[in-house]
Amino acid sequence: MTHPYWVAFSSIVVKEVRRFLRIWPQTLLPPAITMVLYFVIFGNLIGSRIGEMGGFDYMQFIVPGLIMMTVITNAYGNVSSSFFSNKFQRSLEELMVAPVPNWVILSGFVIGGVARGLACGIIVMLLSLWFSKLVVSHIFVTISVILLTAIVFSIAGLINAIFATKFDDVTIVPTFILTPLTYLGGVFYSVSLLPEFWQWVSKLNPILYMVNTFRYGIIGVSDIPVATAYAMLGLFVIVLGSWAMYLLNTGRGLRT
């Protein structure tokens, strides 16, 4: 007999996946369109005048960063909007009255976010093949770093949704924190181009480590040590995961 927790976990995951598939024009289509525009404008039109970056043509250089940017925003956005919607229309109570441990709830929503992050990442990767050749240099690094990044941002999305009291609150973090950090995280440039001070500042940005490690997995170059990125990702999973569990256990923002 299947363990009840596994059934509950898969129920949450199936529900989450069905949700983002059902509303695909809002979830899967926008990153595809946005990234094609990036590929055409930055990669082709502007990139052809930039020349090489880190030893690769500009299009090849930005593809890993754009895939990572897609994964980050979609993993985060999926969990924050879905969890907050559940909270807002009180359907989260269905889970709260059921014998589902909080770690199962957390895992279910996080895997839902990872699934959307990866689905969007794969769509963008396939689209990039129209514009650039994609050769994966380190398959383990590529897969592991994208999974860990999706997990980190899915947990962060859930924490955002727990604190959110109105829909505006789930857009503040992506708009004012995630987007700037992603753009300044070396998606479009190598940090080695920056003055030393700004290189040092950039290295305080966790997204820089994720983007560069993923780039290392794809094209084999990175501005930062890969081991540091893994340590940082591991730390984020533990810290954010513990924080999310604490919030769920105490019922912060969920139970009065």
Add this chain to the structure above:
Amino acid sequence: MANALEISSLVKVYDNGFTALKGIDLTVQEGDFFALLGPNGAGKSTSLGIVSSLVNKTSGDVRVNGYDLVNQREQVKRSLGVVPQEFNFNAFEKVFDIIVQQAGYYGLNRKQAAVKAEEYLKKLDLWSKKDTQARMLSGGMKRRLMIARALVHEPKILILDEPTAGVDIEIRRSMWTFLTELNRQGTTIILTTHYLEEAESLCRNLAIIGKGEIIAQGPTKELLKDKDRSTFVADFSQSPESLPESFSQFDAQLTGDGSVEFHIKRGESLNQVFALFDQYNLPILSMRPKTNRLEELFVDLTENQPETGSKV
């Protein structure tokens, strides 16, 4: 008989300092049909919210089906089916999916869940709507959907917070029949309602809560027995212009529309009133209770409840 629910010294103080529950004690026996009554804001939903794990308690103990709410929360949750006051499903999901999804949270795999979903949607007359998005259902159907969802894991105790609020009389009566049958089969039912007629006709035991305190608790019949008088309204084919002095023994008064309102004390017979009207040649055309007895008891207790300080 074992207790389905035991609440002792339960206190709830909200973050804004409002004390919703001032240390209530409540016991519901297994197999009972129990009503928790009280005016708006009295603490009914807070009490049931704590039992259902939707509200954090401040202090006190709660045991459900013998399990401790804090230390055995999972067993407590498995014992309970919860039908809240507000609609709390994803309005864009289909009816069938909502039930199957909920069954999954209780560990029923999709195949088992589908069987149970069909059973309860048919019992609650919603099978024809199984592929309809929940938002398209009428208010009564939405309530029945929440009942089906609460029963899909076949709980021993069903908690309903105002289950018949806003539904028409026909659906309300069919829900009464359904709940009575469910109770007859062994499910303990605990409900809150503003329809006192509902509580009086369905529930064997009840408690009245006011300002965060239990002000009456016991078998419905016993509580009503203590109600010392009932009020009736009599209509006449020809309304009397005044009432003789002898009618004062029943505290009788003419109302604005020509009817007579009078009161019967415990131990008095309606025949005495009929005889008096007959004596003065006032044939009664029709007669009705002004309010039901429980309503009078409820009003007496809640309106006359003294203000008490917080026990916290």
